[in-house]
Amino acid sequence: MKFAYRFSNLLGTVYRRGNLNFTCDGNSVISPVGNRVTVFDLKNNRSDTLPLATKYNIKCVGLSPDGRLAILVDEGGAALLVSLVCRSVLHQFHFKGSVHSISFSPDGRKFVVTKGNIAQMYHAPGKKREFNAFVLDKTYFGPYDETTCIDWTDDSKCFVVGSKDMSTWVFGAERWDNLIYYSLGGHKDAIVSCFFESNSLDLYSLSQDGALCVWQCDTHPEDLRLKAPTGWKADLLQREEEEEEEEEEESERETTIRGKATPAEQEKKGKVKYSRVAKHFFNEEGDFNNLTAAAFHKKTHLLVTGFASGIFHLHELPEFNLIHSLSISDQRVNSVAINSSGDWIAFGCSGLGQLLVWEWQSESYVLKQQGHFNSMVSLAYSPDGQYIVTGGDDGKVKVWNTLSGFCFITFTEHSSGVTGVTFTATGHVIVTSSMDGTVRAFDLHRYRNFRTFTSPRPTQFSCVAVDSSGEIVSAGAQDSFEIFVWSMQTGRLLDVLSGHEGPISGLCFNPMKSILASASWDKTVRLWDMFDSWRTKETLALTSDALAVTYRPDGAELAVATLNSQITFWDPENAVQTGSIEGRHDLKTGRKELDKITAKHSAKGKAFTTLCYSADGQNILAGGMSKFVCLYHVREQILVKRFELSCNFSLDAMEEFLNRRKMTEFGNLALIDQDAGEEDGVAIPLPGVKKGDMSSRHFKPEVRVTSLRFSPTGRCWAATSTEGLLVFSLDAQMLFDPFELDTSVTPGRIREALRQKEFTRAILMAFRLNERKLAQEALEAVPPGEIEVVSASLPELYVEKVLEFLASSFEVSRHLEFYLLWTQKLLMSHGQRLKSRAGQLLPVVQFLQKGLQRHLDDVAKLCDWNRYNIQYALAVSKQRGMKRTLEPLETEADAEASDEDSLHLLGRAEDGDDGGLL
The missing domain is CATH 2.130.10.10 (YVTN repeat-like/Quinoprotein amine dehydrogenase)
Incomplete structure (x- = not known):
């Protein structure tokens, strides 16, 4: 568990x-x-x-x-x-x-x-x-080309279907006598969307060339009548009616429902007919702009249309009045949706991976999120586990909130792909390395790039590391085989470490000392002492190229991933290898579309490219050119669990066996691009080319894991892969994980102990049963005055369990003061004894810090807002009091001037109190 x-x-x-x-x-x-x-x-x-x-x-x-x-x-x-x-x-x-x-x-x-x-x-x-x-x-x-869109009438009696053959078809959901199907023309391009009016058969159809046709129907939906059955169904129905007529008389209404209308009614009501009453065009200025998506809100008659240039229009139908027009991006709008009230409009752009929700009445964004354009390369957790920073091949650095799952800041200063990201120990600074030859430091308080580190000669940086104090920044070069060291305080280059004979693949600082470990393709890992003139302290010789290096959280062990699919463990003090793991068979890589060998033989050339220790240092995560992430036990050197990150066969390297049905006499079917020529008639006839216009060519990205990180709290870990940033966590609510359980521990005995006010015994039994609701009930039953006595009487083995429960409760519970009191008394009572197990308790303490920090941020914002409002009210009242004493009778102009003066006074008051803000 x-x-x-x-x-x-x-x-x-x-x-x-x-x-x-x-x-x-x-x-x-x-x-x-x-x-x-x-x-x-x-x-x-x-x-x-x-x-x-x-x-x-x-x-x-x-x-x-x-x-x-x-x-x-x-x-x-x-x-x-x-x-x-x-x-x-x-x-x-x-x-x-x-x-x-x-x-x-x-x-x-x-x-x-x-x-x-x-x-x-x-x-x-x-x-x-x-x-x-x-x-x-x-x-x-009906249509002879592909169908594109569907819309239903409000009473579910009919639906309309658009097609690429420029026709729109109205079908009856039942066998109506006066409407079986109806075909509408009038367009010169493929139909993109079609919509029914509210409680009507009138409809609108929109085509790709920006034309809108308004169709009017001469029949109301209530006038649709069911078709009379024929053949054996009619005989069976007639026999049933005769039997019913013998028992009781049948009313005319029921016979009409059965589908038998009188001849007079049939003559009066003929077939359904449509007529085009209007035709409108979106491209009136002559610029050809393809319409790609549309949505219609029936209650407010609001039509939203998206175009290939990233522009969207809001029109009111049927008058076709333009309400609003805005450009949201330079890529095509692929999908549009309107919510039930008609206030919010959602837009999706697949070219940028962008999702927008726009409130059109106030002209403001409700949601504006965009992922990395290319694959993500690296990630890092903040020290408290609240944020994740990612860097991608598109040169963007994004910071994500782990609680909400939203990106709240994007840094675009890099002009090339980002190769490494890391947080400083304080969590307020992000340091990134890039292929553009710069290492940049970003401030999370003011959201700006405040330091840019460069090398004397232009070089491509492949990795970055910051020491535990946050004062020394180092980056490894891919082309000059050197390591550059800068000072965070001054931004100056301190030294250039030479000695490696191949590209630097990984850097990692010892968490407890200022010793830098560097891995290279020259089959060595070097340890550099930052305090002793940056000399090489040790050189660890490997059997193959080093791809990744990482320290254990306590700094007493070093793990290195090599090209021969091995993970070797070293004692950095004595430069002695302590163990190794053979991971060739655990990777289980898939076969690519163009490979002529099976996945089993393909795995021989694959290796782990990223490593990460767990928060307690007992386990290690490893990932690479595979859809699997392996979790190993370090001491036992065995595979504990293997996680499958993706089962998406739209990605490459997912197949396991060679599929002979995809092999033709002209070669592999994957070489034949089926999507070429579909977009704007552009065809690239070179098979197998992966560069070029990605939007018009069929391209399958290869599944791979580029970076792995454990959360400092130990409750979750994250991986950057081809699909995105995947987060795996422990779902405590769905697990039953007993702790030292025996037959005498039952929920009934726990509640009985609470009734007898034996709180310590009840808490111990609740945590042995490890049911969250029972533990919450036992803890909350303790009076605040007795918390200190109960916390002091808990055995040391249970203190970690209670602290972990309190940390998880801070994220969901509103009893903030009560749980804070529990936390304080536990740490005060058992703090000295817990120091001996500081390394094991570090994840629990960081889990506590994460929950407390979130509450602190929320309360601080609320207090600042109240403080500003009180300052404003005091300034306004003071200004009005001064005016009343000087001038009893004020004109309207004087009143307006006094309000302006009060605003200036408020500005001075806020400026004067800036130093006291948290």
């Missing part, structure tokens, strides 16, 4: 492709990210990724009207029926083809998928348990 880490969240990527959906309450956005789905809670400012995944990238998401169910369809046509309430998969289904769009009916009884040039209607899963959740009802034919 100690290593029961489970997938917790996906950061670093907010949108890839597919359609966006708002939940039924309008407060959350459901965004497909690769083969996973992330729910962004805009009200509580949190993001949460569902713990499920499809085999390929998700192409479309259908959300039920009540917001409880969702259907996720991937590129291969496989679908998952997901419960958003219990966050689990209820059913799996395969549509036997690529699905373009999916939509539930407003009553939630049916849903339609567009596949190829047909539309299929299925019975939606109900509340009762069914043998097959998806039952095909009807298949609709």
Whole structure:
């Protein structure tokens, strides 16, 4: 249970492709990210990724009207029926083809998928348990090209389907007598979206060339009548009616419902007819700009359209009045969604991996998130575990909040790929290295780049490290084989360490001493003493190229990953190897599409490229060119657990065996680019080329793990991979992890001890049972006056358990003062005895610090806000009091001037008190 880490969240990527959906309450956005789905809670400012995944990238998401169910369809046509309430998969289904769009009916009884040039209607899963959740009802034919979009009428009687053949088709969900299907033309390009009006059969259709057609129907939805059955169904129905007529007389209304209208009514009401009443154009100025996405809010008649240039328009229909126009990026808008109230609009841009939520009435962003454009290369946890900083090949440095999952600052000063990121010991400074030849330091208080370290000759830095004091910054060069050392205080270059004969692959400072370990491709690891004229203290000879190096948190051990898939452990004091782990068979790499060998033989050339010790130093994480991350026990040198980061077959190097069906007489099918020529008619006829216009070519990135870090709290660890930043954590609520349990410990005896006010015994039994609710009940039953006595009587073995429980309670509980009192008394009573196990207790203390720091930040903001308001009120009242004594009768102009003076006075008061702010 100690290593029961489970997938917790996906950061670093907010949108890839597919359609966006708002939940039924309008407060959350459901965004497909690769083969996973992330729910962004805009009200509580949190993001949460569902713990499920499809085999390929998700192409479309259908959300039920009540917001409880969702259907996720991937590129291969496989679908998952997901419960958003219990966050689990209820059913799996395969549509036997690529699905373009999916939509539930407003009553939630049916849903339609567009596949190829047909539309299929299925019975939606109900509340009762069914043998097959998806039952095909009807298949609709009509378009001769691919279908693109779906929309339903409010009463679920009809739906409309758009197609790439420039036609729009209206189909009846039932067998209506006066409407079976209806085809609408009038466009000169592929249909992008089509929408019904509220409680009407009138509809709008939009094409890719920026044309909007308004269609008016001469029939109301209530005038649709069911078609009379024929054949054996008619005979069976007639026999049933005759039997009913013998028993009682049948009313005319019921016969009309059965589908038998009188001849007079049939003559009066003919077939449904559509007529085009208007046609509007978005590109009136003549600039050709493809329309890529659209959404329509029926209650407010608001139409939102997104274009390939990144511009979006807001129009009011049917008058086509322009309300607003804005450019959100220079990339195409792939998806648009409007929430239920019509206030918020969500935009997804797959080219930038960008997700925006715009409040159009106040013209402000509710959410503006963007992931790394290219793959992430490195990550680092802050010392308190609240933040994660990532660096990517796009040159951006992003800082993520681990609690909310949002990025709150992006630094773009680097002009090339970022190769290394790290925090200083205080957690207020981020130091990064880049291929542009600079090492930069960023301040998290003022969010600026306050130091830039450079080398005398331009060089490419491959790694960076900062010592425990935060005063010495070092970076390794990839081309000159040197290590550069700077002073953080002055920014000056202190020394250049030479001696390696190959590129520097990793740097790491000893946490307890100022000793720098450098790993290189020259098959050595060198230890440099920063206090003794930067001389080489030791040289550790390896059997292969060194790829990564890291110190244990107490600095007493050094781990090195080499090119021959081994992890070697060294005693840095005596320069003696203490152990090694052979990881060749644990990597389990996959076979690439163009490889002609199996995954088993492909793994021979792979190795671990990143290492990280756990918070207590007993285990080590290792990752590399594989979808697996291995957790080893250092002392026993055995594999404890292997975590699979991805099951997405849209990535390369995921296959295990050679697929002969993909081999043709002309070569591998992967060399034939199916997507070439699809975008704007541009075709690149060079097979196998991975450079060029990535948006118009089919390119499969290779799965790999570039960086691993354990949280200082020990509760979670993070990995940067091809899919993004994945966080794995211990889910304590779902685990039963007993501690020294015997048959005498039961919930009944715990509550009995609480009734008898034997608090120490009750707490000990609760933590032996290790049930969170029982432990909370036992701790909160202790009166505040007796906390000191009870905490002093706890055995030392249980103090760590109680501190860990208190640390986790700070994140969710509102009893802040009560738990603070418990923490203070425990540390005061057992502080001296716990010093001997300081290394083991360090993760628990940092977990406590993380929760307390978050509360401190929240309370500090609230106190500052109250303080400014009080200063403003005092300044205004003082100014008015002075005016009243000098001039009893004030004119209106004087009153306005006094308000301006009070604002200047407030500014002076705030400036004068700046020094006292925390």
